Amino acid sequence: MDKPAGRRPTVKDVARLAGVSQGTVSNALSGARAVETETRQRINQAIAALGYVPNLAARRMRTGRTNTIAVMTSMPAAVSAGSSRLGFLMEIAASAAIHALDYNSALVLVPPVADPAVALRHVAMDGAIVIEPQQDDPFLSLLETRGIPVVVIGQPAGTGLPWVDMHYERTADLLLSHLLERGARRIALIIGASSRVSHAVTRECYDRRMSLAGIPPCVIPVPEQEGEDGAYRATRDLLQQVPGIDAIFAPVDAFATGAMRALRDAGRAVPGEVRVVTRYDGLRAREERPSLTAVDLHLEQVAGLATGLLMDLIAGKEIPARTEGPLPSLVIRGSSQG
Amino acid sequence: MDKPAGRRPTVKDVARLAGVSQGTVSNALSGARAVETETRQRINQAIAALGYVPNLAARRMRTGRTNTIAVMTSMPAAVSAGSSRLGFLMEIAASAAIHALDYNSALVLVPPVADPAVALRHVAMDGAIVIEPQQDDPFLSLLETRGIPVVVIGQPAGTGLPWVDMHYERTADLLLSHLLERGARRIALIIGASSRVSHAVTRECYDRRMSLAGIPPCVIPVPEQEGEDGAYRATRDLLQQVPGIDAIFAPVDAFATGAMRALRDAGRAVPGEVRVVTRYDGLRAREERPSLTAVDLHLEQVAGLATGLLMDLIAGKEIPARTEGPLPSLVIRGSSQG
DNA sequence: CTGAAAGCGCTTACAG
DNA sequence: CTGAAAGCGCTTACAG
Numbered sequence: 094m095d096k097p098a099g100r101r102p103t104v105k106d107v108a109r110l111a112g113v114s115q116g117t118v119s120n121a122l123s124g125a126r127a128v129e130t131e132t133r134q135r136i137n138q139a140i141a142a143l144g145y146v147p148n149l150a151a152r153r154m155r156t157g158r159t160n161t162i163a164v165m166t167s168m169p170a171a172v173s174a175g176s177s178r179l180g181f182l183m184e185i186a187a188s189a190a191i192h193a194l195d196y197n198s199a200l201v202l203v204p205p206v207a208d209p210a211v212a213l214r215h216v217a218m219d220g221a222i223v224i225e226p227q228q229d230d231p232f233l234s235l236l237e238t239r240g241i242p243v244v245v246i247g248q249p250a251g252t253g254l255p256w257v258d259m260h261y262e263r264t265a266d267l268l269l270s271h272l273l274e275r276g277a278r279r280i281a282l283i284i285g286a287s288s289r290v291s292h293a294v295t296r297e298c299y300d301r302r303m304s305l306a307g308i309p310p311c312v313i314p315v316p317e318q319e320g321e322d323g324a325y326r327a328t329r330d331l332l333q334q335v336p337g338i339d340a341i342f343a344p345v346d347a348f349a350t351g352a353m354r355a356l357r358d359a360g361r362a363v364p365g366e367v368r369v370v371t372r373y374d375g376l377r378a379r380e381e382r383p384s385l386t387a388v389d390l391h392l393e394q395v396a397g398l399a400t401g402l403l404m405d406l407i408a409g410k411e412i413p414a415r416t417e418g419p420l421p422s423l424v425i426r427g428s429s430q431g
Numbered sequence: 432m433d434k435p436a437g438r439r440p441t442v443k444d445v446a447r448l449a450g451v452s453q454g455t456v457s458n459a460l461s462g463a464r465a466v467e468t469e470t471r472q473r474i475n476q477a478i479a480a481l482g483y484v485p486n487l488a489a490r491r492m493r494t495g496r497t498n499t500i501a502v503m504t505s506m507p508a509a510v511s512a513g514s515s516r517l518g519f520l521m522e523i524a525a526s527a528a529i530h531a532l533d534y535n536s537a538l539v540l541v542p543p544v545a546d547p548a549v550a551l552r553h554v555a556m557d558g559a560i561v562i563e564p565q566q567d568d569p570f571l572s573l574l575e576t577r578g579i580p581v582v583v584i585g586q587p588a589g590t591g592l593p594w595v596d597m598h599y600e601r602t603a604d605l606l607l608s609h610l611l612e613r614g615a616r617r618i619a620l621i622i623g624a625s626s627r628v629s630h631a632v633t634r635e636c637y638d639r640r641m642s643l644a645g646i647p648p649c650v651i652p653v654p655e656q657e658g659e660d661g662a663y664r665a666t667r668d669l670l671q672q673v674p675g676i677d678a679i680f681a682p683v684d685a686f687a688t689g690a691m692r693a694l695r696d697a698g699r700a701v702p703g704e705v706r707v708v709t710r711y712d713g714l715r716a717r718e719e720r721p722s723l724t725a726v727d728l729h730l731e732q733v734a735g736l737a738t739g740l741l742m743d744l745i746a747g748k749e750i751p752a753r754t755e756g757p758l759p760s761l762v763i764r765g766s767s768q769g
Numbered sequence: 770c771t772g773a774a775a776g777c778g779c780t781t782a783c784a785g
Numbered sequence: 786c787t788g789a790a791a792g793c794g795c796t797t798a799c800a801g
Contacts, residue, residue: 119779126781150779154794155780155793452771453794454773454797487795494796775798785786
């Protein structure tokens with residue numbers, strides 16, 4: 094092993110040992126141009142002998158490609174922190190990391206911190222997957238400024254970005270139908286107050302279903318930043334003002350656990366007196382007692398789809414504005430049984 | 432905005448617009464050398480006017496630093512896949528990503544796939560956090576070959592790598608004491624068959640405690656690859672051969688759920704006839720019915736510690752061989768109550 | 770405090 | 786099929 098001591102070997106070292114030029118080593122590695130079998134063997138031997146590993150920074154600078162994609166969300170910490178919303182982000186990130194491998198790419202995790210500009214300052218990427226952006230999402234504008242290809246998971250507001258449809262409407266419909274079938278007659282909706290498409294679509298669906306069923310709507314917007322406590326207070330007030338409530342639909346899981354706590358404190362039995370359902374089937378839904386009826390969003394598949402689309406976009410291919418995600422499926426649990 | 436059309440602006444463009452040299456722009460950005468206030472202002476104006484964003488690949492190539500750390504684990508998919516073990520990895524990754532930001536670094540997620548060499552091929556990093564490596568861990572040898580600084584979470588086998596102590600012994604002790612206090616007299620240990628330090632330490636602790644309590648040990652090794660099903664079969668056989676078993680300690684959560692299923696199928700009540708405890712307090716433990724008594728490992732803190740140590744190591748500072756992690760705390764749930 | 774220039778390690782036209 | 790050379794966009798000695 095005549096490794097040049099101290100210094101990491103470069104193409105130059107490999108070329109010298111194999112008796113060829115740098116360019117030929119590069120071509121043997123990338124396959125960009127054909128290299129004679131015998132030459133290639135000499136090169137491979139030299140690579141093995143030296144323990145050569147390409148300098149990715151140099152390659153990236155030269156090609157202008159980073160072979161990296163990023164995953165990010167701008168959900169505020171009150172909802173996204175801890176194991177709850179984070180679970181949502183993480184399920185997607187893990188799946189995207191595995192799929193990125195098929196495209197010779199790595200996945201960087203952009204942490205959900207207060208300042209998106211700071212979070213992005215030190216990450217280079219060929220493209221980004223943005224999870225459920227809000228209107229005027231800070232990540233989206235930063236990425237647009239930099240001209241970075243984006244695929245949205247959820248549904249983008251206004252922007253013309255390509256997206257994977259997570260079926261907000263169908264999800265709301267699934268949960269509301271379930272409540273109505275179980276005999277709920279006074280269903281309250283506890284919804285995020287921010288301008289997120291998921292909230293708007295869910296609310297429209299709710300209004301329509303209530304109107305069809307001849308049930309007076311009861312919508313309680315809660316600021317996302319207030320998280321579980323906000324939903325707790327909202328539910329406590331609701332139970333006093335509308336004592337007849339027999340079901341609560343809280344799509345944000347942090348809101349659902351807040352509602353559950355308020356119900357417990359008010360002595361209302363779940364599901365006996367009040368049924369509760371939420372959207373994301375994560376730690377919060379499963380850990381609650383009784384555990385919460387929710388929806389399997391098939392996030393692994395969603396992430397796989399989004400990754401493939403993003404890679405096509407980066408490669409300059411045409412991709413559809415909207416891509417159908419897997420259909421959500423109801424997961425019935427104790428909070429709405431019986 | 433006299434942005435050079437099509438091309439992304441570079442230091443050169445900024446320098447020209449500000450009427451200074453490239454070097455001065457660089458110094459103004461990095462703070463490596465002092466720059467006169469008035470000059471700095473002109474530079475900042477130029478940066479804003481052009482929308483200049485540094486080319487990280489060029490910077491990395493020049494400095495030799497990637498400002499990236501990676502998180503990885505070599506746990507086989509049968510145990511690590513899905514929401515279970517993945518949760519463990521993800522809790523650490525999320526926390527490490529946030530802490531990395533304090534060191535101007537990004538975090539890449541190395542996906543747990545069959546071939547570690549493939550998983551690492553396209554990621555450049557200054558250092559790595561390796562989670563609970565096994566003996567002759569493939570990631571560890573790859574990283575060593577490349578001379579990449581490593582901090583281990585858990586406990587390394589043999590290697591002299593710095594590590595954050597997750598208190599395997601104390602964790603086992605906590606759970607076994609709990610079972611003994613609740614009156615368990617015939618405690619079986621279902622443990623991973625691979626050469627992982629956590630398994631060895633747990634087993635030693637178990638042997639010692641059983642010996643002290645005058646209880647005949649009953650250890651059932653299950654290959655990690657067999658996952659939940661392996662533990663199911665092992666438990667089924669165990670219940671036939673040793674009918675008097677009144678407690679099961681299954682540190683791997685996938686094994687614990689396998690044991691729970693076997694107990695249900697055998698008609699044994701949990702916790703009435705058999706108590707069950709596991710280690711990682713993740714989705715599996717919480718979702719099980721009854722939910723499983725487990726241990727809060729304070730993974731966010733552990734990850735924060737590991738990230739700080741790794742950054743020091745990268746910076747060339749001396750770091751201790753072993754760093755005390757937060758103490759585990761018992762989370763008592765239905766599977767061992769009453 | 771600032772400038773001019775070298776060079777990090779690759780890949781890719783350009784010749785042959 | 787192969788080589789010699791240019792150049793990607795930074796940072797950092799080296800001068801002044």
